[in-house]
Amino acid sequence: MATLFWEEEIETLPRVGLESIQLRRLRNLVARVYMTVAPYRRKMEAAGVRPEDIRTLADLRRLPFTVKDDLRDNYPFGLFTVPMEEIVRVHASSGTTGKSTVVGYTQKDIETWANVMARALTCAGAHKGDIVHNAYGYGLFTGGLGAHYGVERLGATVIPVSGGNTKRQITIMKDFGSTVLLSTPSYALNLAEAMGAVGVDPHSLSLRVGVFGAEPWSENMREEVERKLNLKAVDIYGLSEVMGPGVAMECLSAEKGMHVFEDHFLPEIIDPDTGEVLPPGEKGELVFTTLTKEAFPIIRYRTKDISRLIYEPCSCGRTLVRMEKVTGRTDDMLIIRGVNVFPSQVEHVLMGIEGVEPHYQIVVEREGNLDTMTVQVEVSEIIFSDEIRVLENLSRKIQVEIKDLLGVTCKVKLVEPKTIQRSEGKAQRVIDKRKM
């Protein structure tokens, strides 16, 4: 058995010790943010709370939430706490609804990130000597580079293969002897299928474990990936606003919930409607406060991910709380092949095309291993034509514009008027048939 822990002391610290570290860091953070970031100060003033009011961890709930719009309102660098010359890297979200959200890192942040990512990889049983096939996308997305630095910190060998070019990836896996795969779970299934097509038997490869994240996936999918790729599949969680990959990680021994690296990222579960903190173990919206980030700390960030915190001790020995696999969202965001899609974006495209009525529905399905999105659009008299060609051109135009804006290829299905259900209140825009 390889090393169990990357930082054994902190990962197995009794909770009382951990909480005293959290409190000290939280108080420092709040004081620093209050002094250096005007938007945070204004929000705290409006809420009538001052840094010295934070005396216990429970006082965290007195602080105002931060939401994605706060990031947009302060685009691009308005929430950074250090001068730009201290920033060594930025990442940005896809930002398809208006402005993207930009996050920044100091040198120390990059080191913290590499370190938590190395912890995460150790949780998955990876170690020095492993050949790590990193198929997360490199670029503005935090996945690729975030994981990359973690592998280097671990001392393993990283193959920065990034996404795409699946056949070549298989050749590399075979020739380089990849032992650990980092990718989205759907891409892992894609790889498995492509292996079948090119006649490579996964049993002939050296893959031992897969670290999968960046999109929701089910237990059924875990079994499927494990069977098809002949490896052990574990779940990783992260988001760019908090850090990137490496916020929480499933351990090999429990396979139930991901250990949150709480000495850096303080989790809460709130009722998404009232904003009240829920008792331990209850399901609600996950909220994070970063305790150690320098460039872009965030206080009580509402992730909109639905989860639950598990405080029962884990058989792996880590005392770090576990978060349950994310089971849903509080908003209508969809993740399609790793891309975040909001129905409002689809609507935006449709409304921009003359004659298209605001009656549409998005149907998401999983065909084989890939998510497919079908946009159903009602054919009004204005767009209707007696010529097939005209209607086909319309479908194509919608498809191209959605691809341009969202980066996702969809199917467009023209339907008869009034076939899309009109609901009394909120229209049901999305039918998600994927079995998560």
Add this chain to the structure above:
Amino acid sequence: MRVEQIAVFLENKSGRLAEITSILAENDINIRALSVADTADFGILRLIVDKVEKAKTALKQNGFTVGKTTVIAVEVPDRTGGLAGVLKVVENAGLNVEYMYAFVNKTGEDAVLIFRFDEIDKAIEVLRDNGFTILTGEQLCAL
């Protein structure tokens, strides 16, 4: 010289055609000619009926998307080469046929070709100049 045609959008699902024809029957509308064009996802039903406005209203009231376009109806003797003769003229004139369909009239002597052209006026002129009989809507319905 132009004939009004109605077009109806159809999703590819069973029973839609039957529904349309029932609606027309209930409203005492007679179908003179029809054609269905379809793709994998949808179809377009094109109809020539005796009461265009009534048909359009009835179908719309029943939730269908209905359009109205103009086509021309050319009468040719129902014998070998009848259609070829028309198409040759069309081709020589550089006219583009969007689509066409045909039926044989009751007497069985003549065939009627329904054409949808981009340049309908030019098409009428060319066909007439070449001696073809172009039917009006009334003539078509009286056949």
